[in-house]
Each structure stands twice: as C-alpha cells, then as structure tokens.
Amino acid sequence: MNKKITIEPVTRVEGHGKVTIHLDEQNQVVQSRLHIVEFRGFERFVQGRPYWEAPVLVQRLCGICPVSHHLAAAKALDMIVGAGTGDGLTPTGEKMRRLMHYGQMFQSHVLHFFHLASPDLLFGIDADPALRNVVGVAIKHKELAVQAVMMRKFGQEIIKATAGKKIHGTGAIPGGINKHLTQTEKDSFLNGEDPMNVDKMIDWSLGALEFFKGYHAENKDLIDKFAAFPSNHLSLVRKDGAMDLYHGVIRAVGANGERVLDDVESHTYLDHIDEEVKTWSYMKFPYLKTIGKKDGWYRVGPLARMNTADFIPTPLAQKEFEEFRAYTNGKPNNMSMHQHWARLIEILHSAEMMKQLLNDPDLMSGELTTTGTKGREGVGLLEAPRGTLFHHYRINDNDQIDLANLIVSTTNNNTPMNTAVNLVAKQFMNDQSEITEGMMNAVEVAIRSYDPCLSCATHALGKMPLEIKLIDATNKVIDRKLKNG
DSSP states (O other): OOEEEEEOSOOSSBSOEEEEEEEOTTSOEEEEEEEEOSOOOHHHHTTTSBGGGHHHHGGGGOSSSHHHHHHHHHHHHHHHTTSOSSSOSOHHHHHHHHHHHHHHHHHHHHIIIIIIIHHHHHHOTTSOTTTSSHHHHHHHOHHHHHHHHHHHHHHHHHHHHHHSSSSSOOOEETTEESOOOOHHHHHHHHHOSTTSSHHHHHHHHHHHHHHHHHHHHHOHIIIIITTBOOOEEEEEEOTTSBBOSSSOEEEEEOTTSOEEEEEEOGGGGGGTEEEEOOTTOSSOEEEETTTOTTTOOEEOSHHHHHHHOSBOSSHHHHHHHHHHHHTTTTSOOOBTTHHHHHHHHHHHHHHHHHHHHHTOGGGGSSOOBOOOSOOSEEEEEEEETTEEEEEEEEEOTTSBEEEEEEEOHHHHTHHHHHHHHHHHHHHHHTTOOSOOHHHHHHHHHHHHTTOOBHHHHOOSOOOOOEEEEEEOTTSOEEEEEEEOO
C-alpha cells in the first residue's frame, strides 16, 4: 500500500482546495493531485433569471475579482442587446469599462504579489510560518507593506468611481455603463495628495519591478527552476497583436513559440476549446481540440499573456516587456515563478492605462449606452487578473437565461497547476520519511504562483484546518502535522 500525504487546505489563495501526494514503499512520489473540494453551481443558479441581472449575479462568485465577472457577463449581454462583440459600445461606455477593468487588474495583482506571494520571497519557502505572512512583511518591510496597501486602495477607488462600489458594483449594464466620471473623481486620481495619485502608482510600480529583478538576480535557482515546465499558452490579444486585457481575439502558442490557435474570434471559442471531467476534482480540465486532451492543455494569466502578445501598447511596460522577452531570447517563457515578474509588468501597464484613460474627456460626457438588433445568445471574454475568462449566455422568449457556461481563469490553469504540484512534490518529497512545514509550503508556492481563485472555479463550503499525515505501507501513521488556516 502506498503512503499518502494530504495538504488541506492550500493556504494564501482565494477559495478552498487540497493536495494529495502518494508515495510508494521506496518513498518515491508516484502521484500528485490538486483537488478542488468546492462545488460551483452558478451556471445553474442563473438559469431562469432575467438576462439583465447576470452582471450583478455572477460577480457573487468572488469578492476578490468580482469586476472580472461583472464585465465578462456585461460583454456577453452586449451581443444579446445588439451592442456588438465588445467594440461596438459608445466611446464613453467602453472607456469607463476599461478604466474599471484596469483598476481591478491593478488592485488584484498588488494583493497577490505583496500580500500572498511576497512572504515566500522575502523570508524563504521554509521560513517560520509565524513570520512568513503578511504581518511579517509589515513588521520587517514596513515601507513595502505601506506601498502595497496604498496601491490596492487606489485600484479599489477607481473601481468605486466606475462601478459604484468597491466590491460587487453595478456600473456595467448590457450595452454600456450607467454613469460618467465626475470632475472631482478625475482630479482626485490625477492630482490627489501624495501618494494617492496615478503618477505615484506608476513610480511604485516601477519600484516593485526593480525589487523583483534584484531578488531574481540573487535567487535564480528558485525563480528559474522551481516548477518550470513546457506548455501551451493562451490569451486574448488585440487584432494587431498588442496586449489587450479587455477585448481581443484568442491566440495560443506552443512551448516553442509556434502558433497553435491563430487569432480566432472570441464568440467561436466552442469550436476550439473543450473541457474534460475527472472524478477527483470538481474543476474541469480545458484543452485545445486540435491538439487533444493529452497535450492540448494550456496556461493562462500574466505569463501566458507575455508569451502570446507581440507588444504592450504603453511605453514603460513595453520597455519591461522587451527585457522580459529577451531573458528567453524571444522564446516563450515556461518558468512558473516568472509569473510574478509578468504580473508586475501588468501592474505597471495598468497604471499607465489608468492615467491615459483618466485624461480622456469621453469619460465625463457622451452617451452611456447603445443597443441594436436583439439576439438570443452572447459570449463575453476578457483577460482577468488570473487569465482568460469566458462567459456565455443564451436567453429564451421570456428574456430569461436558459444556458450559462463559464470557463474561469483558474479552470484554464487546472492542468498546469497539477503539473507544477507533481514536479515540486517529486523534488522535495522523494526519499523523505518525515514531513516538514517547508515541504508543504513548497507545494503551495507552486500553486500560489498561479494566483488561483478556487471560489471562482467552484462554489461550496470547504474545510479550513490543514492536516497532513504520512502513512507507511502498512497504513500506519508515521508523521502528522497540523496547520490552522
């Protein structure tokens, strides 16, 4: 009988999941799996509801990235009300939505890097967990912690100004937006007292990148080799190949850079992507149909976006993008920990985009909505902080939703996360007879690099205490560790 290690829950992520690791009698890892132990029901919950409720309903999936679901649902419903496939809104409607989206990208990425990921970098994977947390960061690196809080606050204030509330707002409606930006809001974001203005956000974003690059130079083994593996990469890109986090065509590249999905329209996603179901997880396993289940899985998120885009359309982020791509000589970057580097470039890009949009007069005047010939079905895609997000709805004659299909970013990353878990488990747990907290955290670090939102991918209650047992071949418990969530 094999030994079994269970990590439950995975910590410093949004939502609940567990990891099981099986070892043979020679203490070699033979199987590692990330199990999602929550169950999502939103695709059924929304059926029967009036279609215009969807942008408000579906964001209840999550309190961390509600804006992403809010906007993806609104984009799908734009097609139903005849407002186009994402680029047919009024200038005011599209630009207000984009400002909302870049505020969300900014605050979510800041939350993940500084609050959830940085403790592992600053203190080490096997550091004392009493120190290796956000409180430890605040004590030992006060200036960094203060910057993180203020940066996240700025992003949330952008969301409040565009969506009406920081969490679960109502700003995006089918066909557009429901408010303009006020002069007071604009002046506050552009010229607010230091540090609460967009120029300071750009400065701090540049500083965060310099911090990471300095850390990378001193810790190349961790950043370059930890959970590195080849994969396909998928994201939206603008039709000219630029990074576009709000709208675009679907592009996927292989591990060596070959184009495996060539800029297809987002509403045709079902022609190109399918999902596999496995018995040991409530989360599905997406793959590209042309390649197949075995090899057609792909990564989404900051790393994938750097690998699929040809350029970034803001100057400071473009300069950082060029340095990032040069590190792998222009080839796709397949190193999981480089997602943090990519995430910081997107923080900078989001700050630049917010400044650009805040200076646009369309935000303060102009038509808020547009409609056209009504349809029965709509698909909305965007690049959420964690990767490509798919929302698909169909309505009946009574304007009720009768079909809803969501493929969330974390679902797209299901196979990559499982691959990372298996690699790290083998690296740290082969030939070991005793569990250490550092071993457990190493597995979590691999998962955490993807910034998973398990509540988005599923929806139900999960267990919070973490207990790991090491069981020998006779089913005897030979070691046990308990960690409170």
